[in-house]
Amino acid sequence: xxxxxxxxxxxxxPVATANPxxxxxxHAHCEKxxxxxxxxxxxxxxxRTRLVKDLIGLAAEExxxxxxxxxxxxxxxxxxxxxxxxDYAKMLHEHVSGNEPKRMLDFLITGxxxxxxxxxxxxxxxxxxxxxxxxxxxxxxxxxEAGHYRLYTDIARExxxxxxxxxxxQELSLIEAEIVKGLPNKxxxxx
Numbered sequence: 001x002x003x004x005x006x007x008x009x010x011x012x013x014p015v016a017t018a019n020p021x022x023x024x025x026x027h028a029h030c031e032k033x034x035x036x037x038x039x040x041x042x043x044x045x046x047x048r049t050r051l052v053k054d055l056i057g058l059a060a061e062e063x064x065x066x067x068x069x070x071x072x073x074x075x076x077x078x079x080x081x082x083x084x085x086x087d088y089a090k091m092l093h094e095h096v097s098g099n100e101p102k103r104m105l106d107f108l109i110t111g112x113x114x115x116x117x118x119x120x121x122x123x124x125x126x127x128x129x130x131x132x133x134x135x136x137x138x139x140x141x142x143x144x145e146a147g148h149y150r151l152y153t154d155i156a157r158e159x160x161x162x163x164x165x166x167x168x169x170q171e172l173s174l175i176e177a178e179i180v181k182g183l184p185n186k187x188x189x190x191x
Contacts, residue, residue: 002119002120002146002149003112003149003153003173004120004177004180005176005177006177006181007120008117008121008124008180009180009183009185012121012124012185013124013128015185015186015191016121016125016128016187016191017125017128017129017130018130018187019187020130020134021078022187023188024072024073024076024078025078025080025081026187026188026189026191027189028066028069028073028080029083029086030086030118031062031063031065031066031069032062032083033086033089034062034065034115034148035058035059035060035063035066037114038055038058038062038111039059041107042059044104045104048159050158050159051158051159054151055155058148058151061144065144072137086188087190088180088183088190089190091179092113092114092172092175093110095172095175096110105160105164105168106168108152108153108155108156109153109165109168109169109172111148111152112152112153112169113172113173113176115145115146115148115152116146116149117176118145118189118190119145119148119149121189121190122138122139122141122145125138126138126142153165
């Protein structure tokens with residue numbers, strides 16, 4: 001189902017579950033950035049009707065998830081901190097082509113990988129989080145993340161030949177796998 005060429009390092013799980021507040025803080029930033037990315041894509045490609053319509057809905061859903069995570073932070077007496085950035089996403093974006101039409105395809109596939117990796121990590125947290133309320137939160141988000149992955153790849157297939165999308169997915173999946181293998185297992189969604 002997902003385009004991931006390697007699983008998350010199992011050593012990430014105890015680090016993530018032992019630091020639920022840090023995971024939640026990072027997760028809030030991830031939801032905010034996912035909404036921003038969708039809106040940026042709309043701004044960058046306004047004449048692509050399918051992209052615009054689909055990403056309006058995705059941005060709205062990501063803002064809804066952002067609000068859900070902010071509510072969870074408030075329940076815990078936490079406030080949103082400054083976003084430290086995400087090394088995983090930065091390294092993935094370094095492989096986006098600088099030239100169109102490949103640039104749009106790479107942005108869509110990069111979005112798909114980020115959503116796929118989030119989906120995989122939500123699945124892990126839904127099984128291993130230390131409290132039932134946290135497991136329930138991540139179970140509730142799991143399916144929509146898988147849907148977001150599919151949305152980005154479906155949009156790509158709308159504008160590019162199927163074989164071209166498949167080939168680029170395979171190329172970038174190897175790059176994404178190498179990035180993931182080098183991550184330091186920090187208590188972040190993509191750490």
